[in-house]
Amino acid sequence: MMDYQIVCNKVCELARQTGAFIKESQQKSAIDIEIKGDNDFVTQVDKAAEQKIVNGLKELIPESGFIAEEGTSDIKGEVFDWIIDPIDGTTNFIHGLAPYAISIALQEKGELVLGVIYEMGLAECFYAYKGSPAYLNGHEICVSDTKNIKNSLIATGFPYSNYDRLDGFMNSIRYFMEHSRGLRRLGSAATDLAYVACGRFDSFYEYNLKPWDVAAGVFIIKQAGGAVCDFNGGDNFLFGQEIIATNKATFNEFKGIINDIMN
Ligand code: 2AM
Ligand code: CA
Numbered sequence: 001m002m003d004y005q006i007v008c009n010k011v012c013e014l015a016r017q018t019g020a021f022i023k024e025s026q027q028k029s030a031i032d033i034e035i036k037g038d039n040d041f042v043t044q045v046d047k048a049a050e051q052k053i054v055n056g057l058k059e060l061i062p063e064s065g066f067i068a069e070e071g072t073s074d075i076k077g078e079v080f081d082w083i084i085d086p087i088d089g090t091t092n093f094i095h096g097l098a099p100y101a102i103s104i105a106l107q108e109k110g111e112l113v114l115g116v117i118y119e120m121g122l123a124e125c126f127y128a129y130k131g132s133p134a135y136l137n138g139h140e141i142c143v144s145d146t147k148n149i150k151n152s153l154i155a156t157g158f159p160y161s162n163y164d165r166l167d168g169f170m171n172s173i174r175y176f177m178e179h180s181r182g183l184r185r186l187g188s189a190a191t192d193l194a195y196v197a198c199g200r201f202d203s204f205y206e207y208n209l210k211p212w213d214v215a216a217g218v219f220i221i222k223q224a225g226g227a228v229c230d231f232n233g234g235d236n237f238l239f240g241q242e243i244i245a246t247n248k249a250t251f252n253e254f255k256g257i258i259n260d261i262m263n
Contacts, residue, residue, distance in 0.1 A: 004129035007060060007106070008114050012125050014056040015102045015118035018049050022087060023120055026096065045093075046070055049086035053104065057082050064106075069212045081107045085212035089188025098122065103190035105215035115216035115223075117194045126194040128223035134197050143226040143247035144199035149176075149257065152202035152250055155184045155192040159208050168262040169207070175261055193217025196245050197224040203246035203254050207231070207262070211238050218245065227251040231262050 065077030098121020
């Protein structure tokens, strides 16, 4: 049987080391930007960081598979699969703006069992493993106890493609401007999710996200007492490219609003 705690500690260590490498590379600013498509930048640092993470994780569980943003290795494992994003918030990173984060999750036979998000701007490591509470730099964290949307601080991300849903999205912005404490757009979905887990945000929603943007975050939020679903209230949030994540108390209200406005 795997000792999830030991594996989680090692993943946190790997994330911190890789984070240090990413920050050093930025300071040297020898960043070679390559344009992957519309609005889509990927740096050499991104690829090198992913390779470091993949190598470290292969050492930890040699037979594991990978689902990774930069595609360094995408072989499916028999039992274990890592879902990783070496730099979530790449545009922030390119502009020298926090937050940007490393996101690493582990699935065992399709079930999430571990999540680590290392946000490099503030050097904050959020993590949880199967059976554990959620932690931030060694301290236990939990979701907020805000009771309604009126008093909620809400996070989202702007769509970068698939603009046919833009009308619904713009309506949701208008709704939350009028009916919540405020709306934030930080530019790193992994960080948004980590901030829901520790109660800085009460809720988060975004569409078009990929598994590596959200996998670690959804696991950490659940261990922190929060709730996650897709825009229909279902559980297709990992591969379904739509996610709602909230504290427990506002889950039903938030889900109802998104369901009404976005579908
Ligand atoms: P990224 O920085 O790893 O690309 C912000 O809304 C979220 O959307 C981030 O998590 C960001 O992840 C993702 N994102 C933004 N632009 C993207 C793009 N062009 N392709 C894929 N993901 C993108
Ligand atoms: Ca990402």
